[in-house]
Amino acid sequence: MSQILVISDNEILNQLYVTNLEVYLGAKVTLVDATKKGVELFKKSVPDLVITLNMINGHDSASEIHNYIVLNKYKSRLIVIGNPGKEMDSVIVVPNSYNLQNLIRSCAKELGVTAKDMAEKEMPQYYPIEQEFLSKLREVPCSVYIQMKNGNYTMVAKKGDTIGETIKQFVKEGITTLYVNSLDRLLIINMISLSIVDFLKNTEGLDTTEKSEAVKTGFNFASQSFTTSPEVTAEIVNIANACTKVMEEIVNETPSLKKLLSILNSQRDGYVYTHSILAAYVSNHIIRRVSWGGESHIEKINFVLFFHDIMLAPIYLKHPTLKYEEDLLFSDALNDKEKEVVLNHARLAAEVIVTYKRAPIGADLLIKQHHGITNGIGFAIDFKDDISPLSKIVLISEAFVEEFMKLRDQNPDYILDVKKIIEVLTEKFKKTTYKKIIETLENFPGN
Ligand SMILES: [Fe+2]
Ligand SMILES: [Fe+2]
Incomplete structure (x- = not known):
């Protein structure tokens, strides 16, 4: 049995790496969270393969472990995940930490495991x-x-x-x-995607509720496939692109946010889906009123809203009473692993989207920045100018929707008071660039 040493301090990735390497490669995997601990392990038994994150806790783990292997003339092969600053001899680099397929393929090659061996081990x-x-x-x-x-x-x-x-x-x-x-899972996912996309492409004659039902099916299927079988990229992008177009139709034919919410509520949809469509409605209004906004931005933002919280879908499914994202972090109902996903959901989704060839250009960046933080980890309190203008529109649209829904939670007969919500937003987003975007909401349609 091959021995693999994984050096990584990223809890989410650790879980994914260890399970998949064991299942697909039939290897014995040892995990450590610091380079030093990895080096210690060599003294007990030399691994066939070492996988390390490029940087661990501010240390250049890749060079440290590479130097150690070369100096001691060990035969262990080395795979680095990330983007090492300098080239290293006979080191394999897997740039994207979430691209498991690529990682497993590289490991299989190094260990001499064939595709047939892997198919037989598939569990x-x-x-x-x-x-x-x-x-x-x-x-x-x-x-x-x-x-x-x-x-x-x-x-x-x-x-x-x-x-x-x-x-x-x-x-x-x-x-x-x-x-x-x-x-058979790829086959069945492919067939279902084709039929969902086919339906989404023929929505004329359907009313808004039926269209929303179709987008919701697409959203649910994409989010399930995205989180359980991320390799089916083409299918997921096809569904997302088809949904994006129907989302635009829904937004254009609905007279108000309230009407849209009542259509969504009547179907008892999940929060991720509901607030994404509502945010699409608000951002559509904004894009049409900023001087530089165009049709391609609307499409891009809808695509982004479709994916931005997709990592949270399984968590909301498990905890249906929970709602607003920042509350998830403080809820006792969530375990540490789930909280880790909440904290990193923007970055994780962006890392998958970046591998999608037919996604709108820059969509991954907008997804990563959708909580106002450039590396996609955590939630901003102080909103800065270091994110893209489109990201600011996503942020403001989401904040508008969240405020609206919170007020409506308190009072089901709440009448949308745009002025009040604008006051809250102006208080939250202090920079002029954000305020300029907020101003476009002054003539946002009321009830
Ligand atoms: Fe969101
Ligand atoms: Fe989010």
């Missing part, structure tokens, strides 16, 4: 698909299973079967999650 054996997505397919492209009470799986449909009626029966019995063999 878990079954991949869950919610019925609401599966029911989009007329015929299933592979066998479908349900999980029995004893934990075993039973086949309920085979390739080519129509499944609609069967699913309805299961839903009646309270079974909403079905499964496919995990080797």
